[in-house]
Amino acid sequence: MDNNRNIDDLSEVEYENLVKDYETTKISINDLIAKYKLDPSCKKFGFYNAFTRYIKTKLGCPNCGARLYREVFPRKTDRRVVYKCFECTHSDVPYCQCDFCRDVRAKELERHRELLEQEQAEEEKRKQEELLKQAYYRAHLIDYLKDQSNQTEFFSFYDLSLEDQIAISSICSKATLIDNTGVLISFELQPGIKENFFPQTEKFELWLEQAFKNRLISVDPHSKIDAFIFNDGSLKIDLNKVNFKIMIKELYDSENYDENLKKIRTMCFSYPETDSFVNNVKELWHEIGYQEIVYYINYRLKLINPKFEEYIPTLKIERCIRSLFKSGVSIGKIQALIHGAVSSTTSYLPNINENLPHIKNHLIFMIEKKAKELLNDHNRFKNAPRDYRICQSDISYIFFNIFLGMDSDKNPNIINETPCNDEVIRSLLQNKKTRNEDSLDEIQFI
Numbered sequence: 447m448d449n450n451r452n453i454d455d456l457s458e459v460e461y462e463n464l465v466k467d468y469e470t471t472k473i474s475i476n477d478l479i480a481k482y483k484l485d486p487s488c489k490k491f492g493f494y495n496a497f498t499r500y501i502k503t504k505l506g507c508p509n510c511g512a513r514l515y516r517e518v519f520p521r522k523t524d525r526r527v528v529y530k531c532f533e534c535t536h537s538d539v540p541y542c543q544c545d546f547c548r549d550v551r552a553k554e555l556e557r558h559r560e561l562l563e564q565e566q567a568e569e570e571k572r573k574q575e576e577l578l579k580q581a582y583y584r585a586h587l588i589d590y591l592k593d594q595s596n597q598t599e600f601f602s603f604y605d606l607s608l609e610d611q612i613a614i615s616s617i618c619s620k621a622t623l624i625d626n627t628g629v630l631i632s633f634e635l636q637p638g639i640k641e642n643f644f645p646q647t648e649k650f651e652l653w654l655e656q657a658f659k660n661r662l663i664s665v666d667p668h669s670k671i672d673a674f675i676f677n678d679g680s681l682k683i684d685l686n687k688v689n690f691k692i693m694i695k696e697l698y699d700s701e702n703y704d705e706n707l708k709k710i711r712t713m714c715f716s717y718p719e720t721d722s723f724v725n726n727v728k729e730l731w732h733e734i735g736y737q738e739i740v741y742y743i744n745y746r747l748k749l750i751n752p753k754f755e756e757y758i759p760t761l762k763i764e765r766c767i768r769s770l771f772k773s774g775v776s777i778g779k780i781q782a783l784i785h786g787a788v789s790s791t792t793s794y795l796p797n798i799n800e801n802l803p804h805i806k807n808h809l810i811f812m813i814e815k816k817a818k819e820l821l822n823d824h825n826r827f828k829n830a831p832r833d834y835r836i837c838q839s840d841i842s843y844i845f846f847n848i849f850l851g852m853d854s855d856k857n858p859n860i861i862n863e864t865p866c867n868d869e870v871i872r873s874l875l876q877n878k879k880t881r882n883e884d885s886l887d888e889i890q891f892i
Contacts, residue, residue: 450485453496465501468493469519494520500530507531509546514538587667587674590681596661600695603706604715608726609733610662611713612849613653614692616643616840619711626704628697629666630690632673645737645839654685664691713849717875724871727850731866732771734845739767739780741839743809746788750805763810766817773821776865782828783820787812850874 456464464482467473475493479486488496500515507514512533519527529538536544541551591597603611621639622631633640644650657663666689673687696706709715717723740759747754759767770780791809820826846852851874852864864870 451483452485453488454498456482461499462501465497465518468497468521494518500532503529505529507534507536509536509544510534587681590674590676591665591667596664596693597667597691599661600693600698601662603694603696603710606662606694608723609653609730610657612730612841612845613643613650613657614662614694615710615713615848616844617692618697618707619844620840623697623707624689626700628692628694629668630692632669632687632689634686643840645734645741645842649737650841662693664693665689666691711848713844717878719872719875724868724875727871727875728866728868730845731871732768734842735771735777735780735866736764736767738777738839738842739784742781742784743813746784747805747809750788750792754805757806760810763813766814770817770820771866773824774865774867775820775824776863778863779820779824779826779828783816784813787816849878851877 453461453464460482464478467478467481473481475489478484478493479489497518500517503514503516505514506512510531510533512531514529514531516529517527530536531544534544534546536542536546541547603614606614617630620643622636623629624631640650641647644653654663665683669689670687673684673689675682675684694710696710697703699706740757743759744754744757747757767780770783787809790812791805794808816826850871
């Protein structure tokens with residue numbers, strides 16, 4: 447062998463032996479140079495970089511079947527070694543430029559393009575079918591709704607029952623109406639609004655159901671189409687997604703809309719002082735007051751332990767509380783009774799978590815006991831001032847503060863301390879007559 451040769455000067459056998467020694471032994475670079483009588487300058491730019499020839503392997507090319515050649519494995523790096531076919535120019539690298547790989551990629555690209563076009567065509571077809579379906583539903587929706595809801599008959603606000611007036615007023619005061627009409631934006635788009643119309647949400651749902659049957663509330667056919675479920679010629683309505691129409695003619699009088707809406711919100715109408723109407727006011731007072739008290743019981747229970755499920759009074763407790771209202775007891779005194787019953791219960795059963803199953807039973811017992819005491823002596827308990835951590839329901843605010851003029855902002859205790867009797871109601875109705883219409887501007891709704 448000649449001395450001081452370059453690696454490229456080695457024969458094929460010598461080159462393969464050098465590569466084998468380099469890859470599989472721990473012979474130093476200097477010893478390899480000496481063993482193969484190489485020029486020391488071959489390591490000037492890195493001995494590995496002097497390997498310029500590929501090594502023949504036993505692997506076959508996946509394209510043409512010829513033997514693959516590979517680069518020399520480096521000693522110290524994780525550099526990826528490339529395999530190459532000298533027959534068809536294939537290399538095992540991403541985006542290999544050999545004819546076969548380019549053809550495969552072109553076919554795959556074409557396949558993806560065709561698949562994408564197919565998916566787009568199917569999506570467009572689905573959209574068109576959906577549009578046609580919606581157009582069909584829209585065309586037939588009025589016919590469907592004629593059988594299930596009132597679309598043509600409108601009522602005068604003043605001709606409604608007092609309960610319906612109060613409920614409609616609370617809805618118009620707090621909910622969002624569409625474009626100066628009586629159409630109510632869906633509850634889905636007004637989260638939390640439905641839960642505060644009445645002290646108990648289920649009571650509002652019952653009222654809504656009855657108002658729907660009485661044709662006072664109907665369904666807006668321009669609601670989102672997914673608010674309607676069509677099935678074999680029948681129609682079902684999603685009550686949270688649908689827009690409701692309040693069938694009050696004053697709300698569809700475009701020329702006087704603002705004035706009419708303000709009157710409805712402020713209950714600015716004349717009301718009789720007949721025995722029949724006074725009795726209606728009294729019954730509504732009792733009903734709203736009862737709902738407030740049930741809400742207050744649940745509020746107190748949740749303060750004791752948030753794990754309490756909603757308390758639904760037994761028929762016996764309901765009669766007990768309603769009898770207190772009928773006997774002329776104020777909301778404040780009944781609230782004080784509940785507060786006292788809760789305090790007695792927690793004192794009697796101090797370990798709340800351990801006595802959780804017994805809390806309600808003992809509370810019911812204490813409510814019954816203290817209710818009997820209050821029925822025998824109306825001065826038994828002091829009036830409780832309203833706890834403003836409790837959210838006053840919309841219907842309570844409209845009935846007590848707006849309709850009866852018992853403005854709790856000016857006198858926070860008046861609602862709670864005022865007893866419910868004919869004399870008080872007549873006095874409040876007389877005061878209502880004397881209110882100046884200019885007071886409309888003083889009432890702000892949020």
